[in-house]
Structures are given as C-alpha cells and as structure tokens.
Amino acid sequence: MALRLSVSDLDAGYGAVKALQGVSLEVRQGETVAILGSNGNGKSTLMKCVTGLVRPTRGRVTLEADGKSHDLAALPAEAIVELGIALVPEGRRLFPKLTVEENLMLGAFRKSARSEIGKNLAFAYEAFPVLKERRRQLAGTMSGGQQQMLAIARALMSSPRLLLVDEPSVGLSPLLVSQTITTIGDLKKKFGLTVLMAEQNFHQAVRIADRGYIIVHGEIAVAAQSVAELNANDIVKKLYLGGIA
Amino acid sequence: MGKSNGLGFWIACAVFLGAMLALTLVMKNEYPFFAGYVILQFIVLATAWNILGGYAGYVNFGTSAFFGLGVYIAVMLFKAIGAPIVVQIAGAALVGAVLGFGVGLLTLRMQGIFFSIATIAVTIIIETCVTNWKFVGGAAGIQLQRPPVMAPFDSYVKMLFFVQAALVVIAVALARYVQGSWIGRGLQALRDDELAAECTGVPTLKLKLLACCLSGALMSAAGAPSAMYLQFANPDSAFNLNYSVSALAMALIGGTAHWIGPILGAILLGVTQQILTVTISSEVNVLILGLMLVLFVVGAPAGLIGLVGFPWKKRGGT
Structure with a gap:
C-alpha cells in the first residue's frame, strides 16, 4: 500500500456556516473515486481541505505515502503539492493574463517538479496537442473546453500521484463534459494516477469512477463500494435517476 | 533569458556608473547633480515599488513610510556614532527590510484596497513615532553638518549623486533578477x-513577504542619503505622501511588467517635475503628475513599455 488518502470525521466551514460535518472517506492507490452531490453540499470545501486551502475545524486529513503518514490539515498548501497532490480547481482558475506555456510552467513551481519540467511539458503537449498549438496565446482568451484541458495539464505538471478534480463539468457543453471525463480517465491510466473527483453530473462521473460517495448537506449520505452499488441505491435513485424512493 | 543578454545588462550598468562618475569629475556646476540626485532617487523608489506593486499586484501607498524611515535611520546612525554614508545606507536597508517583513506579516493577508489602506496607516504610525522621538529632533526636525567629502569627489552633493547612482544599479539588478526567476513567476501568478x-x-505568503522585504529595504536605502543631501530632516518632509504617490505613478506610467518600466517612468516624470519646479512652481508638479497619471491610465494602461511594444512577452520560452 503505497498511497492512501483518508479523511476522518471532518468538520469545516466558513465562519458560522458549517459546510462539512463528520465527513469520512478514503481513497486508495490506483482508484478513481467520485464525490457526488449538487451545488452547495460541500464538495469543493472537501477538496480545499485536502489541499490546504481551507482549514478543517475538526477531524483529520491524512496522506499515507511510502510508509510515511502526513497530517495534511497542518501543512501549508505548497507543502501538500510537494507531497504529490494536485488540484484542478472548480471553474479552472487559470492565470488568464499569462500564456498557455506560462500557465503550464507555473504548474511545475514545486522544486522537485522543476527538474522534470521539460519532460512534463512534452507529456502535456502530447496529451493535449491543442495546447501546443496555442502555447503563446493568453489562457483567458481560449474556449471553455480548452481552458479545462489547460487546467488539467497544469495540474499534471507537478508530477502528482493523487489528482483532485473539482467539478470538471462546470460551464461546459454536454459534449465537452463527456470528452473531459474521458480525458481524465485516459490520463489516469497513462500516468498511473489516483483520482478523487467531485462532480454533480452523476452519469458522466460514474463512467470512469470505481466507486463513489454521495454528499448531502455536508454529510456523507452514501458510501458505495462500486458503481453497481451506487446505481442500486435508493437515495441515488431519488436524486439522480428520477426514480421514486 | 540568454547569457549574452545578462552580460549586456552588466556592461550597461558599468557604463552607466562610469559615465556618472566621469560627470562628477568633469562638471563643475553643482546644480545638475542636485536635480539629478532627485531623479536617481525616484528611479530607486519606483523600481522598489514595482517589485511588490507591479509584479505581485499589491498596491503599496506606504513608500513614504519606508523612505522616511531610511532618512531617520541615517540621521540616528550619524548622530549616535557618526556612521559613514555606506553604513547609514546599509543600516537603513536592514531596518527597511525588517519593517517590510513586519508590514507584510500584518497586512498581506488583506487583499486589494484593504492592503493599500493599511500601508497608508503604516506611514502615519511611523511618522507619529518619529515626531515624538527627541533624539532625532522630534517635530522641529534636525540640522546636520556634513562630514568632509571623500577622495575622488570635490563636493558632497556630487558624491551623494554617485552613491544614489550605485543604488539605482543595485535596485534595478535586484528587480531584474526577481522578474526573471521563479520568484517573479510566482508573484505574477498570485497577481493573476x-x-x-x-x-x-x-x-x-512567503513570496509576498520576500517582495515586501526587498521593496522595503530598497526604499529605505533610497531615503538614507537624503538626510545628508538636504543637511536637514524633519518628519513632515521625510514622510511626505508625495513619495508614495510619485513612486506609484512613475511605475504605472513607465509600465509595471518589466524592470525597464519604472526607470522610464521615473526619468520622464522626474525630469518633467524638475523642469516645472524651476520654470513655474513646485505646486504645478502635483497637478502635472495627476494629469499624466490620468492620461496614461486611459491612453496607455500598460505604460510606456506597452506603448512602444517592448518585447517583454518573449520571457515565456526559457
């Protein structure tokens, strides 16, 4: 067991607002885990807790890697990136006034990634040829789909082992959502990544997920061990499949 | 960024310093050095301001706090131990860096306009402290007797002119290094x-603190020779808001994306101000400064370097 992310009994919020309550989950090496839920249920907060952008008020976020255990709740964001966790943030959050290539270079800001910058840049351009064509273009002037590609490529520039993707479908047309999800699945295989993906598009997310959690009002409502189990769940039927629970 | 490019920069620096030194030895009239000193001082201030304000996008209104602190550290060191000018500058830079770190720690968690307001507050706080510090003259100010001038120079003003020229080289070299390194890339990212x-x-946070320290140290260093230049220091003039406004305006007018911008802006505005002070009045300065700022913000938001299409975009492909 080389890599494992575990979140246990996590509370987090913004001032008086509680966004997460008693959330526990686990991601093991090589898995693609989906966190499903509609807007405002705490998916993004959970992603931010794992990456050090939001401090939990209670509970633990632990990364076990190569026999060592790291308490992520106590580390600054840059140290978490250094451990091999990369986030593709919600809404892409590119550097709009920098070029595509400058965006990619910034993905490799952490020291250990700088030495592999040439190799990773080549990988990124190979995976996303459109980025190579547009490498001198300002990121903010590209289409939504291309920006999403760039956001994913930028995250890969840090040679992550655990890739977190927050709502890749936001602001994209159905066709592009489908393409983006497929791309994430392909990259996962190609780079041997472990993926934790927050998504509200149930049908798209389960295409590449091994298993998933459903988060409702900041609490884990369903923890399913397989996609089949998710599909069979009553809450899922009620929320996503138009069934009557 | 090619090696030859770097070599060219250092050769230009050496030529600049050599030329400035030659001027001080050849020219007899002191007045050009009086005026030139002020322009050089503003090049340092604008360059220092740009490290935090331009690269990182944190608009600092506290230039006068750092400048005035530099003036008074120099006054204190001179009065207490008769420190030579180099020690005055080094001391001022050190204290400026510490102040930068402190200010950064307290204020950098604030963003946008809140950060800017906090930096104005810092100016007021430090000015109040100095006003009540009897050792350096308090509110009434302090007269200073210049020590004898050193070797190749025949007047103290000429020497200070050369010292300020050396500070310009240091400031620009630092800004240039920051801009081309991972530090600059990181600052640019967090600005975006x-x-x-x-x-x-x-x-x-680390990068912002570093930028704050560097910027503060350079601003205080630029202020340090000012005490000997005027042979007088008082809180009103040392902490004058004019330094904050000018440094900001010069960087914006020149362009913040490249280290050459603040230099061009400081030369353009500094020369204009000197000419206006002599020909019309020093009050008109402020008016012209305001007008130019408005003109550039509307007509050339990327500054002079944006107008001439300076090839600073090339930087991406290292």
Whole structure:
C-alpha cells in the first residue's frame, strides 16, 4: 500500500456556516473515486481541505505515502503539492493574463517538479496537442473546453500521484463534459494516477469512477463500494435517476 | 533569458556608473547633480515599488513610510556614532527590510484596497513615532553638518549623486533578477489569481513577504542619503505622501511588467517635475503628475513599455 488518502470525521466551514460535518472517506492507490452531490453540499470545501486551502475545524486529513503518514490539515498548501497532490480547481482558475506555456510552467513551481519540467511539458503537449498549438496565446482568451484541458495539464505538471478534480463539468457543453471525463480517465491510466473527483453530473462521473460517495448537506449520505452499488441505491435513485424512493 | 543578454545588462550598468562618475569629475556646476540626485532617487523608489506593486499586484501607498524611515535611520546612525554614508545606507536597508517583513506579516493577508489602506496607516504610525522621538529632533526636525567629502569627489552633493547612482544599479539588478526567476513567476501568478497560485504550489505568503522585504529595504536605502543631501530632516518632509504617490505613478506610467518600466517612468516624470519646479512652481508638479497619471491610465494602461511594444512577452520560452 503505497498511497492512501483518508479523511476522518471532518468538520469545516466558513465562519458560522458549517459546510462539512463528520465527513469520512478514503481513497486508495490506483482508484478513481467520485464525490457526488449538487451545488452547495460541500464538495469543493472537501477538496480545499485536502489541499490546504481551507482549514478543517475538526477531524483529520491524512496522506499515507511510502510508509510515511502526513497530517495534511497542518501543512501549508505548497507543502501538500510537494507531497504529490494536485488540484484542478472548480471553474479552472487559470492565470488568464499569462500564456498557455506560462500557465503550464507555473504548474511545475514545486522544486522537485522543476527538474522534470521539460519532460512534463512534452507529456502535456502530447496529451493535449491543442495546447501546443496555442502555447503563446493568453489562457483567458481560449474556449471553455480548452481552458479545462489547460487546467488539467497544469495540474499534471507537478508530477502528482493523487489528482483532485473539482467539478470538471462546470460551464461546459454536454459534449465537452463527456470528452473531459474521458480525458481524465485516459490520463489516469497513462500516468498511473489516483483520482478523487467531485462532480454533480452523476452519469458522466460514474463512467470512469470505481466507486463513489454521495454528499448531502455536508454529510456523507452514501458510501458505495462500486458503481453497481451506487446505481442500486435508493437515495441515488431519488436524486439522480428520477426514480421514486 | 540568454547569457549574452545578462552580460549586456552588466556592461550597461558599468557604463552607466562610469559615465556618472566621469560627470562628477568633469562638471563643475553643482546644480545638475542636485536635480539629478532627485531623479536617481525616484528611479530607486519606483523600481522598489514595482517589485511588490507591479509584479505581485499589491498596491503599496506606504513608500513614504519606508523612505522616511531610511532618512531617520541615517540621521540616528550619524548622530549616535557618526556612521559613514555606506553604513547609514546599509543600516537603513536592514531596518527597511525588517519593517517590510513586519508590514507584510500584518497586512498581506488583506487583499486589494484593504492592503493599500493599511500601508497608508503604516506611514502615519511611523511618522507619529518619529515626531515624538527627541533624539532625532522630534517635530522641529534636525540640522546636520556634513562630514568632509571623500577622495575622488570635490563636493558632497556630487558624491551623494554617485552613491544614489550605485543604488539605482543595485535596485534595478535586484528587480531584474526577481522578474526573471521563479520568484517573479510566482508573484505574477498570485497577481493573476491568488487561489490558483496556491493550488499549483506557489508559496504565496512567503513570496509576498520576500517582495515586501526587498521593496522595503530598497526604499529605505533610497531615503538614507537624503538626510545628508538636504543637511536637514524633519518628519513632515521625510514622510511626505508625495513619495508614495510619485513612486506609484512613475511605475504605472513607465509600465509595471518589466524592470525597464519604472526607470522610464521615473526619468520622464522626474525630469518633467524638475523642469516645472524651476520654470513655474513646485505646486504645478502635483497637478502635472495627476494629469499624466490620468492620461496614461486611459491612453496607455500598460505604460510606456506597452506603448512602444517592448518585447517583454518573449520571457515565456526559457
């Protein structure tokens, strides 16, 4: 067991607002885990807790890697990136006034990634040829789909082992959502990544997920061990499949 | 960034310093050095301001706090131990860096306009402290007797002119280094989107503190020779808001994206101001400064370097 992310009994919020309550989950090496839920249920907060952008008020976020255990709740964001966790943030959050290539270079800001910058840049351009064509273009002037590609490529520039993707479908047309999800699945295989993906598009997310959690009002409502189990769940039927629970 | 490019920069620096030295030896009239000193001082201030304000996008209104602090550290060192000018400058730079760090720690968690307001507050706080510090003259100010001038120079003003020229080289070299390094890349990222910068592993707080220290140290260093230049220091003039406004305006007018911008802006505005002070009045300065700022913000938001299409975009492909 080389890599494992575990979140246990996590509370987090913004001032008086509680966004997460008693959330526990686990991601093991090589898995693609989906966190499903509609807007405002705490998916993004959970992603931010794992990456050090939001401090939990209670509970633990632990990364076990190569026999060592790291308490992520106590580390600054840059140290978490250094451990091999990369986030593709919600809404892409590119550097709009920098070029595509400058965006990619910034993905490799952490020291250990700088030495592999040439190799990773080549990988990124190979995976996303459109980025190579547009490498001198300002990121903010590209289409939504291309920006999403760039956001994913930028995250890969840090040679992550655990890739977190927050709502890749936001602001994209159905066709592009489908393409983006497929791309994430392909990259996962190609780079041997472990993926934790927050998504509200149930049908798209389960295409590449091994298993998933459903988060409702900041609490884990369903923890399913397989996609089949998710599909069979009553809450899922009620929320996503138009069934009557 | 090619090696030859770097060599060219250092040769230009050497030529500049050599020319300035030659001027002080050849020219007899002192007045050009009086005026030139002020322009050089503003090049340092604008360059220092740009490290935090331009690269990182944190608009600092506290230039006068750092400048005035530099003046008074120099006064204190001179009065207490009769420190030579180099020690005065080094001391001022050190204290400026410490102040930068402190200010950064307290204020950098604030963003946008809140940060700017906090930096104005810093100016007022420090000015109040100095006003009540009897050892350096308090509110009434302090007269200073210049020590004898050193070797190749025949007047103290000429020497200070050369010292300020050396500070210009140091400031510009530092700004240029920051801009071309990972530090500059990180600052640029956090200016564009701070959250995204954190996501990609840019240590945003550390970089901002570093920029604050560097910027503060250079501003205080620029202020240090001022006490000997005027042979007088008082809080009103040392902490004059004019330094804050000018440094900011010069960087914006020149262009903040490249280290050459603040230099061009400081030369353009500094020369204009000197000419206006002599021909019309020093009050008109402020009016012209305001007009130019408005003109540039509307007509050339990327500054002079944006107008001439300076090839600073090439930087991406290292």
